[in-house]
Amino acid sequence: MRKLFGALTTRGRCFVAAGLAAAACGLLIPEPDLLRVGLLLVVLPLLSAFGAGRARYRLSCVRRVTPARVPAGQPAELTIRLANVSRLRTGLLLAEDTVPYALGSRPRFVLYGIGSAGSKEFRYQVRPDTRGRYTIGPLQVRVADSFGLVSITRSFTSTSTLIVTPRIIPLSRPPIAGNWLGDSEHGRRSIAASGEDDVAPRAYQTGDSLHRVHWRSTARYGELMVRREEQYWRNTASLFLDTRRSAHGLAVSFELAVTAAASIGVHLAGEGFDARLMTDLGEVPRQGTFRDTLLDTLAVIRPSRESGLTLGIDALATAGGQIIAILGLLTAGQARQLAEARRGTAPAIALLLVPGDHEYSQAATAAAAQVLAAAGWRVATVTDSARLAAAWQELHRGSAGGPGAGVPDGAALAGRAAEG
Incomplete structure (x- = not known):
């Protein structure tokens, strides 16, 4: 009975209330016709509720x-x-x-x-x-x-x-004359087949043959290094996203970093790159294509509580290929640590986000930009999403001269910080 009353609408409950009142008046007057009307008003909603409850619509x-x-x-x-x-x-x-x-x-x-x-x-x-x-x-x-x-x-x-x-910002394709980031139309280059001096080694992993040990690089880096048999840096890339909460501070800066990673990643996928997505927590396991993994991950990614970049840099150092890093606030030490992740002559670029207009943020960003530029990275700074497409073009301007060509935005930022 409780379920029947619970199914009544406001109109149905009014019918029941009016019916009870009419039935009570019909008993007190007494008036048989009024009693019949009251009973009808009470019974009609209850019969409707019973019928609706019994209807077995599938x-x-x-x-x-x-x-x-x-x-x-x-x-x-x-x-x-x-x-x-x-x-x-x-x-x-x-x-x-x-x-x-x-x-x-x-x-x-x-x-x-x-x-x-x-x-x-x-x-x-x-x-x-x-x-x-x-x-x-x-x-x-x-x-x-x-x-x-x-x-x-x-x-x-x-x-x-x-x-x-995240919102995808269209990025222009670099000119064919300067394919510093690689161009599928120019084919792939196997570094291992370019001579002993051009070998881009990687750290030894369990299962690697000892015949592939590169002793000159082992002596240089202080750890066991092996040759890469098929290292194609023109069409392989590692997209690195700095998600540390301490590196962004404001949510606006973090969302800008996510937008930049999504835009660059979609651009790389469209250009036919075999890319990987990495964060300060390490490499993101691929589920399907790189584009699907990228977008599904960035749709739900949140700032991490990690304080350093060690896990992400270790993943970068073993991945090989060219590096595209989207970074928040870095110390000079962290910038030097990141710069060492670049192996051989593989290209490396960095988008440095300036979290806010504070002098400390600008000075720290300028110092990190100088460290990366000195290590052969191309660097651009980004303050908002409207600047992303222009910064992407600047990273490729003068790219025919190689990774160190051009004046990075970080140097200009350092000059403005010094003047202030």
């Missing part, structure tokens, strides 16, 4: 989100198809989908009955402004009677997953 729900992965600020469309797989025609259905607060209000739809073996389809859009992984659903359907006296809610179990990636 509904199936199929959901689809298009696209399943979307950059922040772009719309995605949800399509829901309800099918009636029972022999009975449904009554009035009120459908409401469960949507996270960040995606807006819950959409509601009215379906005026679905016949046997029939179906109804409805669509709605969401436009997320914040990256993340969102679960949409399940769908809730309220079964109402024709008089609007009863409403029974039933929920499906199926949900949809929407992955909202």
Whole structure:
């Protein structure tokens, strides 16, 4: 009985209240006709609730989100198809989908009955402004009677997953004349086949043959080094993202770093690079293609509590290929440690983010830029997302002269910091 009363709408409860009042007055006056009307008003909502509860509607729900992965600020469309797989025609259905607060209000739809073996389809859009992984659903359907006296809610179990990636900023392709970052049109270069002086060794790993030990590099680095048999640095890259909370401070700086990593990573994937994603916590395991791994990871990445870059630098040192690093606030010591991760003649570039307008941040960024530039890195500084595309072009300007060509932005920043 409690379930029956719980299924009543406001109109149904008013009917019951009016019926009880009329029945009471019919007994007190006494007036048999008024008593009959009162009983009718009480019984009608209860019979509707009983009938709606006994109705065995069998509904199936199929959901689809298009696209399943979307950059922040772009719309995605949800399509829901309800099918009636029972022999009975449904009554009035009120459908409401469960949507996270960040995606807006819950959409509601009215379906005026679905016949046997029939179906109804409805669509709605969401436009997320914040990256993340969102679960949409399940769908809730309220079964109402024709008089609007009863409403029974039933929920499906199926949900949809929407992955909202960082905003992707288009980056221009470097001129073919200066392919310092590599160009698939110019083919791949095998460093191991270029002579003894051009060998780019890596640290010894368990299982490596002792015949591949490079003794000159072993003496230089103070640890056992082996030759890379097939090290193609023109088409391989390691994308390094500094996620340390202490390196960014403000959330704006961290989001800028994530946007930069997503934009550069998508650009590299489009250019056919065999790339890896690394953070200060180490290499991110690949799930599928590099692009899929990159976007799925950056959609949910959060600042880390790591204080140093040791884990990430160790992963960089063993990965090989060219390095593209997106960095927050660095000390000079951390910059020197990162500079040593570059092996042989492989290119290395760094985007230094300036977290805020404080003189300390600018001076520390300038010092880190000078250390990296002195080690043969190309360096550019970025203060906001509008500067990213221009900084990417500056990193390739004069690239025909090799990794050390051009004047890095870090040197200019150092000059401005000294003048201040």
